[in-house]
Amino acid sequence: MKLKIKRTLIFILIITMVFSVAGCQSKPKEQEEGLFKAGKYVGEGQGLNGPIKVEVTVTSSEIKEIKVLEHKETPGVSDLAIKNVPASIVEGQGLAVDIVAGATWSSNGIIEAVTKALEQAGADINALKTLPVKQEKEKKTTEKETDVVVIGAGGAGLASAVSANENGARVIVLEKMPKPGGNTIISGASYNAVDPKRQAAQGIEDSIEKHYTQTYEGGDKKGNPELIQVLVENAYPTIEWLESMGMEFKPEIHTVLGGMWPRAHAPVKPLGTGFIDTFMNYIDEHKDQMEVMVNTKATEIIMENGKVVGVKAEGPDGDVIIRANAVVVAAGGFGNNVEMRNEFNTQWPDLTKIKSTNHPGATGDGIAIAKTVGANLIGMEYIQLLPMGDPNTGSLSGNIEQSVENRIFVNMDGNRFVDEGARRDVMTKALFEQEDAFMWVVLDSQNYPTGDEKNHFNESINELVAAKRAYKADTLEDLAAQIGVDPSNLVKTVEDFNAHVDSKEADEFGRTLYQWKIDKPPYYAGARVPTVHHTMGGIEINTEAEVIDTNGNIIPGLYAAGEVTGGIHGSNRLGGNALADINVFGRIAGKNAAAYK
Numbered sequence: 001m002k003l004k005i006k007r008t009l010i011f012i013l014i015i016t017m018v019f020s021v022a023g024c025q026s027k028p029k030e031q032e033e034g035l036f037k038a039g040k041y042v043g044e045g046q047g048l049n050g051p052i053k054v055e056v057t058v059t060s061s062e063i064k065e066i067k068v069l070e071h072k073e074t075p076g077v078s079d080l081a082i083k084n085v086p087a088s089i090v091e092g093q094g095l096a097v098d099i100v101a102g103a104t105w106s107s108n109g110i111i112e113a114v115t116k117a118l119e120q121a122g123a124d125i126n127a128l129k130t131l132p133v134k135q136e137k138e139k140k141t142t143e144k145e146t147d148v149v150v151i152g153a154g155g156a157g158l159a160s161a162v163s164a165n166e167n168g169a170r171v172i173v174l175e176k177m178p179k180p181g182g183n184t185i186i187s188g189a190s191y192n193a194v195d196p197k198r199q200a201a202q203g204i205e206d207s208i209e210k211h212y213t214q215t216y217e218g219g220d221k222k223g224n225p226e227l228i229q230v231l232v233e234n235a236y237p238t239i240e241w242l243e244s245m246g247m248e249f250k251p252e253i254h255t256v257l258g259g260m261w262p263r264a265h266a267p268v269k270p271l272g273t274g275f276i277d278t279f280m281n282y283i284d285e286h287k288d289q290m291e292v293m294v295n296t297k298a299t300e301i302i303m304e305n306g307k308v309v310g311v312k313a314e315g316p317d318g319d320v321i322i323r324a325n326a327v328v329v330a331a332g333g334f335g336n337n338v339e340m341r342n343e344f345n346t347q348w349p350d351l352t353k354i355k356s357t358n359h360p361g362a363t364g365d366g367i368a369i370a371k372t373v374g375a376n377l378i379g380m381e382y383i384q385l386l387p388m389g390d391p392n393t394g395s396l397s398g399n400i401e402q403s404v405e406n407r408i409f410v411n412m413d414g415n416r417f418v419d420e421g422a423r424r425d426v427m428t429k430a431l432f433e434q435e436d437a438f439m440w441v442v443l444d445s446q447n448y449p450t451g452d453e454k455n456h457f458n459e460s461i462n463e464l465v466a467a468k469r470a471y472k473a474d475t476l477e478d479l480a481a482q483i484g485v486d487p488s489n490l491v492k493t494v495e496d497f498n499a500h501v502d503s504k505e506a507d508e509f510g511r512t513l514y515q516w517k518i519d520k521p522p523y524y525a526g527a528r529v530p531t532v533h534h535t536m537g538g539i540e541i542n543t544e545a546e547v548i549d550t551n552g553n554i555i556p557g558l559y560a561a562g563e564v565t566g567g568i569h570g571s572n573r574l575g576g577n578a579l580a581d582i583n584v585f586g587r588i589a590g591k592n593a594a595a596y597k
């Protein structure tokens with residue numbers, strides 16, 4: 001009996017060994033079972049504005065295809081991430097792909113979604129995340145020659161480029177980011193101009209003088225009167241210039257936050273994409289004379305005999321040297337350069353931890369480069385904050401306000417605390433004094449007649465509510481309960497506000513801009529915090545957009561336009577004046593740079 005058991009055991013052992021050996025001799029486990037379970041898998045990740053859904057198709061050994069099925073990312077800003085990140089994952093067959101600069105949230109959201117899908121496919125995620133060894137490319141120096149070189153492909157730079165070409169120049173635009181757009185493309189895009197047609201149609205009284213006075217006084221009379229005059233006089237003709245190139249603006253005029261008056265024009269295309277598309281279409285049609293070099297960061301303005309003769313830059317393949325007759329600096333502000341903010345900030349509490357609405361390239365390079373060749377810097381201490389940042393990202397997206405007249409701000413107690421039609425600095429200072437520097441924007445369904453109605457950032461109110469970036473309720477009490485403020489306070493706050501809408505009299509905070517009462521449910525609320533938005537200071541220019549040096553002389557051949565310049569907006573920029581500024585002065589800079597001999 002004992003022996004029989006022993007024999008049986010030996011037999012089992014031998015059989016096991018045979019199978020094991022057979023197993024060892026076959027293909028490695030990985031290949032036999034594959035890297036993935038072949039099929040299609042759907043995964044979801046978190047982008048900047050909401051979930052991103054992807055479908056990943058895998059064979060047993062390969063990531064075959066990645067389709068982005070759904071996303072709510074900002075048009076123009078996320079496009080490159082939506083296109084490139086899936087392509088890079090497929091090309092590299094791994095998850096350690098480069099984030100698209102300027103679209104970090106979208107890139108990470110896509111990687112997260114693909115990771116979730118691949119997990120379902122049984123992939124070894126850690127192995128897929130291991131960095132592939134990159135081949136160092138051999139560096140070379142690229143040298144080019146043109147008439148005008150423009151630093152920065154935001155609104156001001158592209159306006160300069162187009163205008164220079166219209167005036168006969170060949171143009172090269174250098175852009176350090178992987179795509180054109182800068183802050184312009186992610187802005188709310190409101191453009192102030194005294195408009196004889198649209199304002200009249202809405203019965204809005206306005207004048208160039210009023211625009212001038214509000215700009216000058218809104219900046220505490222620190223702005224240069226001559227530059228302001230050029231701005232307000234040319235704002236409308238420059239809209240006509242944009243329209244002549246195919247850009248479309250909506251017929252309705254609105255008052256933008258801190259704009260002080262209903263003279264803001266909204267482009268038909270979302271955010272600032274209309275401006276950038278218009279200029280890029282022009283550039284595309286004039287390819288023989290114009291070029292935009294992306295991923296190319298200007299580092300130095302080349303001077304010879306006291307005159308500008310070109311720009312040095314770092315490109316993807318090495319150094320770039322562009323010889324040119326004239327240079328336009330249009331590299332934007334320094335809202336995203338914390339060190340520079342701290343160096344110059346005198347107006348605000350410590351800004352180190354305050355987020356920004358700006359794109360990551362807004363680091364003040366243009367100011368630094370121009371300073372090296374003697375440019376005078378003015379108003380550097382004037383940094384604009386908005387009370388309108390998304391609490392998580394600092395971005396303007398998710399902002400539910402449609403027009404200044406129709407919404408109120410309440411603090412965590414459900415009480416108002418400021419004139420919501422005031423200057424941007426006034427509102428933001430008041431917000432800093434509230435608990436946690438945190439507020440709710442409250443408005444009603446007249447701003448959103450349907451759930452599909454969109455805000456200025458191309459997001460429908462339904463999407464915002466679904467993502468819990470906005471709250472919706474049929475009563476103010478319910479809204480208060482959802483956002484955690486005292487219901488009786490909120491009800492009383494709205495009642496008091498509505499009484500002023502009836503009387504049209506200034507309230508205790510001095511508010512005078514009213515349109516309709518907040519009394520048509522559903523009601524909506526959205527959270528907001530202070531955020532760094534615009535830097536008013538920068539390179540000093542004259543009315544011809546020529547750069548002035550520290551001795552008050554013109555630097556021959558050097559022009560500047562847009563947020564990189566200082567001296568126009570004084571201590572506080574009127575909402576809606578930046579788009580006017582960058583286009584008006586961009587156009588002037590380009591024209592004069594083309595004519596420079």
Ligand code: ADP
Pocket residue numbers: 151152153154155156157174175176177180181182183184185296297298299330331332333361362363365366561562563564582
């Ligand atoms: P503006 O509104 O004045 O046009 P934007 O922020 O819209 O300002 O655009 C400025 C552009 O300049 C951005 O696209 C930014 O990436 C680019 N830029 C900033 N620094 C450099 C640099 N050193 N070289 C090339 N481009 C730059």
